[in-house]
Amino acid sequence: MSVFTAPKGIPEYFPPNSAAFLAVREKLVGAARRAGYGYVELPIFEDTTLFARGVGESTDVVTKEMYTFADRGGRSVTLRPEGTAGVMRAVIEHGLDRGQLPVKLYYAGPFFRYERPQAGRYRQLQQVGVEAIGVDDPALDAEVIAIADTGFRDLGLSGYRLEITSLGDASCRPQYRAELQDFLRKLPLDDETRQRAEINPLRVLDDKRPDVRELLADAPLMVDHLSPECREHYEQVKGHLTDLGVKFVENPRMVRGLDYYTKTTFEFVHDGLGAQSGIGGGGRYDGLMAELGGQPLSGVGFGLGVDRTLLACEVEGVTPGDTARCDVFCVPLGDAAKARLVALAGQLRARGVRVDLAYGGKGLKGAMKAADRSGARFALVVGERDLAEGNAQLKELSTGEQRALPLDGAVTGVLRALGGSDT
RNA sequence: GUGGGUGUAGCUCAGCCGGUAGAGCACUGGGUUGUGGUCCCAGGUGUCGCGGGUUCAAGUCCCGUCACUCACCCCA
Structure with a gap:
């Protein structure tokens, strides 16, 4: 054992395999670039409050997974755990939303979450993300989803599926949330789950334990309680996906761990990766800009996991990139x-x-x-x-x-x- | 934070019922003094994760500890 070792839970890539890592990132980025998205280079760390406000005080990410420390000036800063909040901050700060809408941006780089490492789950993870801000058009949701799908397909991947659902918005989710809570309170759940039901009842629906799943079989679902406007939006997204030739399955119990999502949410799932099966996910976040002090603009985007996508390539036996070092x-x-x-x-x-x-x-x-x-x-x-x-x-x-x-x-x-x- | 598994050569690993440390790959040289990949020959490094215990004797058994890893949780 050498004297120094890499920090826990951080993947390292070197030749010849690092060529595949770069190729994965390039393919995913290429799909975004071809759809008119422009590159943003942003800070790796930001004011802690930005993430607390943007991601949500009650989320696991904020409550227990952030790399937070004080800099020499005594300010609390945090290594970015996700990309959207930072992009929104930059858009507001630099007035990018004053011009033509939508603003279409992409980024690529490292993100940090202090979690127990596991197969496909790292403390420093690489992501490629896009954000389309300022237009609430279902066709834009479909475009964002199609970009991710194109990226994965360009790599030669086929063993994944796209799951989508709608989480509604302020016009219908509060009522549904209350109804779900009523339902959950009547169930014989353990203390921890009971607590989660009070803080974020939607996440209880995602429980993997078979006995809990059984109890939840008759739980009310968001998709059955969408407002007419949200329902119409959702139907149109599905229609556009079909137009684009993107296959999907609906998963009304899908939940996202970040609080800002509204309406469309989606996740790309690969079955060959073990427990950490999500290779990408995202959705619409219509309240986030306003929450962070900007104008009330809508937005939709995704984050794709480069490390996990690379694992998926290995599982499927595809080796992207040129491993030759020279000609x-x-x-x-x-x-x-x-x-x-x-x-x-x-x-x-x-x-x-x-x-x-x-x-x-x-x-x-x-x-x-x-x-x-x-x-x-x-x-x-x-x-x-x-x-x-x-x-x-x-x-x-x-x-x-x-x-x-x-x-x-x-x-x-x-x-x-x-x-x-x-x- | 809670469980399970694994720590032996640079890498992947074998090592039986305790008896003086092994293979394959990789690397270097040679077979071929100017030609790689296949083949043959030769070359070597190990605090057997660390600390303690049992024993005439511990890589092997026991206890502790650390690290890694998978899973829960959560997510990319």
């Missing part, structure tokens, strides 16, 4: 050849080719082995004999075919070889 691997024999190849490597890199070289005076056998392990398509070998002849040997590693290339035109020769049979 061309230079093998010099002797100092004169090395000087020539070092220069050539620099020229090729300037032209966009990924090039590595056998450093450290490796023998030919060892250098060729390094070339093989690098994943390069070509090895470029130069020895004393080649120097004398003015040649380099370009060897295609997959076939073993090798041909001489004039050293003087080596850059174009290599470029041609790479481009030639690439298509």
Whole structure:
């Protein structure tokens, strides 16, 4: 055991597998970019009050999972546990909502929750998220959901499903909530669950224990108590999803852990991941902007878990990204050849080719082995004999075919070889 | 915060009823003094997580402790 170890519960990625991590993030981000979302780079930590207000005082995230500390000025700050509150803060602070609506933004980066680590549950997690602010249009809900679905599909994933429901809004949820509470109070529940029923009764519906599930079989459901407006919104979202060719299942018992959600909520679930099966989730949050001191604008967005999506890829046997470290691997024999190849490597890199070289005076056998392990398509070998002849040997590693290339035109020769049979 | 499982080489792990530490992979060199992948040969590192106990003898049994891990809870 080394003297220092990584902080508990934080995944680390290194080559060659880190290529897959990057590829997952790029695919998810790409789907958002293609739908007209612009990138925001935001603080990793914010004023603690922002999250307490934005995420909700009664949520587990706020009550027991935040990395909170005092900075040297005595201010209480918190490592961001989710992305939406920070985006809203930035939108309000910089007046991004003064122009055309909707404001469409995406972000990618680390988030932090102090929880007991588990398979797929980390204290530092990577997320890609989007937010569309200022237009309460069901088609926008559908767009956001479709972006996530597209991202997962682009990766080659198929073993997941999309669950959706509607949580209503201020016009219907309070009445339903009271009705559900009445129902729950009559059940023989344990103290902890009873307490949850008082604080956030909706979350009781999500209980996984079979005996509790049985008690809840006849519980009233939000989808049966939606206001006409919320019902219409929900129906339209489903219609647009069908238009977009996005498959979904309705899960009227789905619950989200953050307080700000209204109307549409959704979750992408993968069955191969063990207990932590959600690879992405989100929904509409029409009251959040006002809650944080901005104008009363609606919003809809999601957060996708990059770490869990990567796990899903592994489970499904898909390996996104290119694990090869370079395209061309230079093998010099002797100092004169090395000087020539070092220069050539620099020229090729300037032209966009990924090039590595056998450093450290490796023998030919060892250098060729390094070339093989690098994943390069070509090895470029130069020895004393080649120097004398003015040649380099370009060897295609997959076939073993090798041909001489004039050293003087080596850059174009290599470029041609790479481009030639690439298509 | 509450349970279960596991800690042996860089990695994955074997190690029986207690008897002086093993394999595969990876790495390096050689077989091939200028050619990788397959094959063959050679090369080595272990406070057996840590502390205590039982024993002539502990990787192995007992107690404690720490770490990791899975699950509850919760969520991405």
